[in-house]
Amino acid sequence: MPSRGQVGEPAENMLEDLDAAAMAFAARRDGATPTEIEALREKLVHYCLPFAGRIARRYRGRGEYMEDLEQVARLGLVKAVDRYDPERGSFTAYAVITISGELKRHFRDRTWGVHVPRRVQDLSLEVGHASMILTSALARTPTAGEVADRLGVSEAAVLEAVESAAGYSPASLNAPVAEDGAMEFGDLLGGPDDDLESVTDKLTVADLLMRMPARERRMLAMRFYGNRTQAEIAEELGISQMHVSRLLSRALTWLREAMLSDSPPHWEGEARGGRAGMQVSVARDGDVLRVLVRGEVDRDTAERLRIGLRHAITGIGVASVVVDLTAVPLVDAAGVSVLLEAAQAAATARTEFSVTGAQPYVARILAVSGLAGVLRRG
Structure with a gap:
């Protein structure tokens, strides 16, 4: 009767001892002819097939056919037999590692729905x-x-691995999303968006609007976003409806020209070089200094007004400073800050300070900003 583990005995007739069978194969392989070695190899592989099948069954239920898994496991078994070296230890342990590696490689390379790096x-x-x-x-x-600490990797790597796991079996666009099956997942995806073609124009208009004076920007917003009439805009800004019509027409004409040109055209009323056309002139009548301001006072021009008022207040023999805003259609927060600073400086220097000629819209802004006490009519 053959000894336990002899190569060639069917597995069902005796207890499997893969290590003993592999040792016998290695011993008989030495000195054998190529034909004999091939026969011994086939017997050992056939003897170990049930062992490879058991390892393959560990990976069932993962979306792959059992027959395919068994084929991959048998391929790993053949590699283990061909590469086995008795001096390196147990054949069983080596075969487990080799067959499991082949199965994992199969899942890694063949079953992912999208390409994901091997690492x-x-x-x-x-x-x-x-x-x-x-x-x-x-x-x-x-x-x-916690997972990163256990594996000794960064948290970012763990999050990347978790996110990539979704690529193993991506959802089908034909999967139903309702019980009656009337709607599929692909039906939830958006179609072509015609508005995407206008994104570039919208971005260009937004950039051009920021190049316009604040008053024109406000008027355009009130007219086209607030649906305000020209009469309502004129009443709020304290100007005539005809003036509103002219300003809107000029702003829209400039926008059209700017949209069609490589560089924005010059804005009417703006000084060359990009600075707003505000002008400050000073006239003295005895100990009264009159500061005449023309144009819009905003963050781009406020510093020039600040310098002019500072020199006026600190001038020798000046008892009163009058700021004439008759020709100023707009004063923003920066301009208000300059006038507040000038009023405080005048109080410190014991110089009378007043603002005259402010248009209704500008006067309301100055009044609510704390300058009601220096506002004068005329």
Whole structure:
């Protein structure tokens, strides 16, 4: 009767001892002819087939046919037999590692729905295994940081692996999203958006609007976003309806020309070089200094007004400073700040300070900003 583990005996007639069978194969291989070695190799592979099948069954239920898994496991078994060296230890341990590696490589290379880097695929499997262990130990779902500490990797790598796991089996666009099957997942995806063609024009208009004076920007917003009439705009800005019509026409004409040119055209009323056309002139009548301002006072021109008022207030023999805003259609927050600073400086220098000629819209802004006491009519 053959000894236990002899190569060539069917597995069902005796207990499997893969290590003994492999040792016998290695011993008989030495000094054998190529034909004899091939016969011994086939017998050992046939003897180990049930062992490879058991390892393959560990990976069932993952979306692959069992027949395919068995074929991959048998390929790994053949590699283990061909590469086996008795001096390196147990054949069984070596075969387990080789066959499992082939099965994992099969899942990694053949079953992912989208291409994912190999390192991320391997880490995804490790993250899943570590998550199961930590869930059992902690009685809760572990955090990405806890999984990262267990695996010795960064938290960002764990998050990347978790996100990439979704690429293993992507959802089908034909999957139903309702019980009656009337709607599929692909029906939820958006179609072509015609408005995308106008994105570039909208961005260009937004940039051009920021190049316009604040008053014109406000008027355009009130007219086209607030649906205000020209009469309502004129009443709020304290100007005539005809003036509003002229300003809107000029602004729209400039926008059209700017949209069709490579560089924005010169804005009427703006000084060359890009600075707003505000002018400050000073006239003295005895100890009264009159500061005449023309144009819009905003953040681009406020500094010039600040310098002019500072020199006027600190001038020798000046008892009163009058700021004439008759020709000023707009004063923004920067301009208000300059006038407040000038009023305080005049009070410190014991110089009378007043603002005259302010248009209704400008006067309301100055009044609510704390300058009602220096406003004068005329």
